[in-house]
Amino acid sequence: MTTIKLAIQKSGRLSEGSMDLIRRCGIKVKNGIGKLKAEASNFPIEFLFLRDDDIPGYVQDGIADIGIIGENVMVEEDRDVTVLHKLGFSRCRLSIAVPKGDQYNGVKDLQDKSIATSYPKILKNYLDEHGVVADIHEISGSVEIAPSIGLADAVCDIVSSGSTLFQNGLKEVEKIFYSEAVMVGSPNMAEEKMELVRKLLFRIKSLQTAES
Ligand code: PRT
Ligand code: ZN
Structure with missing residues (x-):
């Protein structure tokens, strides 16, 4: 059968x-x-x-x-x-976040910055579409702590309520993918x-x- x-x-x-x-x-x-x-x-x-x-x-x-x-x-x-x-x-979204004290006026501000993520392909597609070149650091977990330990300038991670970003002193600046x-x-x-x-x-x- x-x-x-x-x-x-x-x-x-x-x-x-x-x-x-x-x-x-x-x-x-x-x-x-x-x-x-x-x-x-x-x-x-x-x-x-x-x-x-x-x-x-x-x-x-x-x-x-x-x-x-x-x-x-x-x-x-x-x-x-x-x-x-x-x-x-x-349901969730994949978003780019930066330290909450950072000035952020748009995706062009990510030019030449380093971004930690577990989603390098989706992030690269998004940056390419916007003509931005950044240094993508692929890491498999605890992405949100990357800026506070000096590993990256920004993160690209899954967001649901937003509380993890908030607890890590980050602000959501670009929502790049809904899932x-x-x-x-x-x-x-x-x-x-x-x-x-x-x-x-x-x-x-x-x-x-x-x-x-
Ligand atoms: O072990 P395995 O590889 O199977 O699991 P995993 O750890 O890779 O995935 P898991 O179980 O965390 O998530 C499975 C799927 O659920 C993801 O691929 C998303 O499609 C979906 N999903 C929905 C989420 C969330 N909501 C979510 N909140 N995946 C992860 N998170 C994490 C996020 O990474 C961040 O650390 O939750 C945190 C953010 O949540 P908020 O509410 O604080 O914003
Ligand atoms: Zn997994």
Whole structure:
């Protein structure tokens, strides 16, 4: 029997929303969370629990058929995957922030500055579009402390409420990318699998219609 494999973030800001969506679709997950794999008792689907950054690659390579990730990760990873549906949770934005005492009049002020980020591709695209050349420092975590320890003049990081920036003495000056959770799929999925994916998407869309 055909089954589809759905890659979900193992633990983090997408995990709860992803599992909650599956449950609300009426899908019963057997042998629970915390493991690396799980199955459902009433839908031909298997779950793979992974780090979010690895999901686009797994979907591209067909290890998973579909996955749930933030659009920020999808664009940054730049793999051969297609967005099947926007899911409306884990909304956030990617923004540039500078120390709150700094003068800032516009994106041109970033010329020749150093900017710390975990999203070098999205940042570079944005700077290129605005004709600004800056020194992009790729770091994988704790981006917001970079200016206070002298590592960079500015940061480009995910913002939700804005309180992390505030606590680190930074002000948001450019909102460069808006993101929410999306379901992605491999562009060359077999038709029998696509049929199951359509069934799942139909349930998700019905939920969203009922809630709007
Ligand atoms: O371990 P793994 O690699 O799977 O997880 P991760 O640490 O890379 O990601 P995680 O769980 O932090 O976030 C997963 C996804 O959730 C992100 O890729 C975004 O699409 C989305 N998301 C939504 C967020 C936030 N909101 C968010 N607030 N991702 C990160 N943050 C962080 C941000 O990095 C910053 O440190 O929260 C802080 C800012 O929050 P505020 O509310 O203080 O502004
Ligand atoms: Zn990650």
